[in-house]
Amino acid sequence: MFPRNLRFFLKLIVVLAWSSMVAWVINTHRPTFTGDGRLLVNSPLMEPGYGGDSNSAVKRNWKSSNVANLANRKRKNEFGPKGNNAGNYRQSFSDIIQEFGISLFKDTDPSRFFINVNKSHATPVSREVPATRSAECASVLYDNATLPVASIVIPLHNEPWSTFERLINSILKNSPPPLIHEIIIIDDLSNLEHLGAPLDKYVAQFDFMQIHRAHERLGSMKTRFVGTSIATGEVVVFLDSHTEVNIGWLEPLLYEIDKDRRTIIQPSIDLVDPETFQYRRYFANDMRGHFQWSMAYSFVPLTPKQKAEVAAKPTKAFNTPAIVGCAFAVNRKYFLDIGGLDTGMRIWGGEDVELSIRVWLCGGSMKISPCSHVAHIFKSGHPFKMDYSDLIHNNRRTAEMWLGDYKRYFYYFSSALAQSAEPSEKFDEMDKIKQKFKCKGFDWLLQNVYPELEVPPEGSEHFGHLRNLGSGYCFGPSENRVLGDNPIIVIGDCFAYYKVRNFALLGNGQLKMDGKCIEVDRDYLIVTPCITGSGRWDMKQKLLVYADDDGSSKCVGQVVKTINLVETAVAMTLSCTDYELKYVEWEIGTKLSKMEESWAKA
DSSP states (O other): OOOHHHHHHHHHHHHHHHHHHHHHHHHHTOEEEETTSOEEEOOTTSOTTOSSOTTSOEEEOEEEESOOOOTTOOOOSSOOOSSOOGGGOOOOHHHHHHHTTOOTTSSOOHHHHSSOHHHHHHSOSSOOOOOOSOHHHHTOOOOGGGSOOEEEEEEESSOOHHHHHHHHHHHHHHSOGGGEEEEEEEEOSOOOGGGSHHHHHHHTTOTTEEEEEESSOOOHHHHHHHHHHHOOSSEEEEEOTTEEEOTTOHHHHHHHHHHOTTEEEEEEEEEEOTTTOOEEOSSSSOEEEEEOTTOOEEEEEOOHHHHHHHHHSTTSOEEOSBOOTTEEEEEHHHHHHTTOSOTTSOSSSSHHHHHHHHHHHTTOEEEEEEEEEEEEOOOSSOSSOOOHHHHHHHHHHHHHHHOGGGHHHHHHHHTTTOOOOOTTOOOHHHHHHHHHHTOOOHHHHHHHTOTTSOOOOTTEEEEEEEEETTTOOEEEEEEEEEETTEEEEEEEOTTOHHHHOOEEEETTSOEEETTEEEEEETTEEEEEOOOTTOOEEEEETTEEEEEOTTSOEEEEEEEEEEETTEEEEEEEEEOTTSSOGGGSBEEEEEEOOOHHHHHHHO
16 A cells, blocks of 8 residues: 555646646637638548648637537536536526617627517417428438437527527427537637527537637638537538428437547438528428539439339438538548538538538548438528629639539639639648548449439520419420420429439530430421431520521410310420510520630639
């Protein structure tokens, strides 16, 4: 046995050593920025080689309150307040705001926030919402003890107090406490009074919540990267500050990542109406994300094959070409290893498409869980000052990094807005990732993940859906109405993405669809094999004009006809001087740039 004084001295050394190690972890865990504005992460928890040169001059670019080393935090079965508050009481965010003498209705200008702020404030911040997951999903039981724990990262910039508090309350209400390792709020230079000292006091009530504040505007990519560098949970879950999680939202995400750490998983996105704040499911059909050649993201219905798969296995996550950035989960170490979000991008936009392409090409997968539901407020505008040149820059950067020879199509669809990459623009970090992960070419993605992204025929001047501007409907080939063996062109739903098809108007006068030509038979537009010497098509302003071999011209209109005893709106040619203007104006997707000019710039 050691003498008592010696035992005390040894214990003191152990305590001091442990304190020093904790302080070192916290300090080295802080993200900094190089002199040229690039994010530099110097953390022992991150894989080496990411974030820049460790010898570069750096500057501290953020401050934090309630910073805690949560690496050894035990799983708890409830979200109690920090400390020994009497009666287990925790103040609401709205109460704290008023305690500081700030009016809850101080900042409610809808033209600033692009939502009905007063309605949001009048809507309970802790509320029951419709359970939008299926009965099959509700019946799934997860072994929470075996699931990885999550660090939830919430970027925040000038958010109304009610939408933010509603998010926090929904997390606390609908998440198993043992699975929440920490909640990290990254305040991106907010200047609203309620997001200052009142938010600090609100956060200080939770032992698992932290707030970090930027000293300059970072944007969505860098704020999330900062949050990732601070996080210590096995999984990082990103949530926009105006989302709201539903019951059972977290477990399906963690389950998919636990099966394969290379999976990035998005919940099914529900909607909160920006005017009424009603919570509802987004359309009746399950959706997936896709992107166009312009790199613009949108939701589309599942392919017929995927619909059948979901119907057969309604709880199974399904592949998606792209995810939306408002809510997704990823294994933290894998995320850092594959480069995280591209911090070479500017303030907002395009990061979700770039990440999706990169992960698919480099051996990972992007999925959507039908059992996890998170609602998002899709605002009518951007409440922060935004230069759309940033979005153009970001989309161009994605095309230049990942599309290879296919980047020409990005410029065909975007050249009116996007110039080719600046000579000074570097992609060194992504080049390293390509080598490390032996990433595939973009043609692999077109063949194996996203064959629906159709390559326009050479010589196309217009490409996309054929839409009547008067009715707003798109047109495509009929499945059961034909002339001879040739389907006729009939009205369809523009949102029936896999039915209406893309049309291509070529410089040589051909109008094509799926490799076939659109011709005229008894004034009906029909789909037929291409025959040389047939008529010529042209777009004259908003008129789709067909010139026959004899030199006569007709315009295409939307006309109601009775076919097989059923009235149907069809596309037909008629006299250009005898029509109702409303139904003869058309558009064919996007007017493309001159191919040779765009490709020369690219």
